[in-house]
Amino acid sequence: MENILVIKTFAQVREVSGEGELEFSLDAHKTIADVLLSLKAKNDKWALALDGTVICAKNQQLCTPDTPIAAGDEVAFFPPVTGG
Amino acid sequence: MYARIVTNDFSQQGLYDELLAQAQQEHAGAVGAIVTFTGLVRDTNADGTIDGISLEHYPGMTETALTQLAQDTMDKFALRNIGVVHRVGRLHNNEQIVWVGCCASHRKSAFDAACYLMDFLKKSVPLWKKEFAADGEYWVEVKASDEHAALAWLTPKEKD
Numbered sequence A: 001m002e003n004i005l006v007i008k009t010f011a012q013v014r015e016v017s018g019e020g021e022l023e024f025s026l027d028a029h030k031t032i033a034d035v036l037l038s039l040k041a042k043n044d045k046w047a048l049a050l051d052g053t054v055i056c057a058k059n060q061q062l063c064t065p066d067t068p069i070a071a072g073d074e075v076a077f078f079p080p081v082t083g084g
Numbered sequence B: 001m002y003a004r005i006v007t008n009d010f011s012q013q014g015l016y017d018e019l020l021a022q023a024q025q026e027h028a029g030a031v032g033a034i035v036t037f038t039g040l041v042r043d044t045n046a047d048g049t050i051d052g053i054s055l056e057h058y059p060g061m062t063e064t065a066l067t068q069l070a071q072d073t074m075d076k077f078a079l080r081n082i083g084v085v086h087r088v089g090r091l092h093n094n095e096q097i098v099w100v101g102c103c104a105s106h107r108k109s110a111f112d113a114a115c116y117l118m119d120f121l122k123k124s125v126p127l128w129k130k131e132f133a134a135d136g137e138y139w140v141e142v143k144a145s146d147e148h149a150a151l152a153w154l155t156p157k158e159k160d
Helices: A011-017 A032-042 A044-049 B012-026 B061-076 B107-124 B144-154
Strands: A004-009 A021-025 A055-058 A061-063 A074-078 B002-006 B033-040 B053-057 B081-087 B089-091 B096-104 B127-133 B136-139
Touching (some): A011 A044, A011 B127, A021 A032, B002 B012, B012 B033, B061 B081, B081 B107, B096 B107, B107 B144
Antiparallel strands (some): A055 A061, A055 A074, B081 B096
16 A cells, blocks of 8 residues: 555545546645645546535545545545435 | 444334333433434425435445444433434435434433434435436535534533
């Protein structure tokens, strides 16, 4: 898992981006906000998927975009929840 | 205590019996009130009729978040026991979606706890609902009223 993050998406973010799970090179990305910027720049689908309110989680715990990340982390992006 | 994500339909009686048996094992004679809530799939939304829903979850995180919420609710309202079950996958109109049971010594705690858990489930547990209409499938948008319901619990600050 050296230098690799696992990214997961759910609901609208998954459908619009077209990618439910992907491996992502950590490289110079230090926070979740850095990852969001790179994903938005990846293509139009990702730009649209991450446009609007997106909730972030790191290793299955809710977090804010300024959260630091490290190799091996699981990072997830999804819309506000609507269960119940 | 139990907090489960399931695909199949559930028996309210079975869940109630399990909840009560657990409570009586640990707090025999101290359970004076049980409040249960069941959420069902409506056959309409604001735009017209629908043909069921589907619920997506984040395997692992959803179970953890639901368990945490159940534990928090039990602690906050000094419950004798709590159980919550939420279904995922494709559900048809009128099917059961969610069940909550709260055991307490007195009724107010049990009623309040059930409301609290449902308000925060709609805010903090990773579950996403999609509705199937005649002209397509639509993800349900967050309702402002649901946001306010959860926030209302945080507003009145108790002073010691």
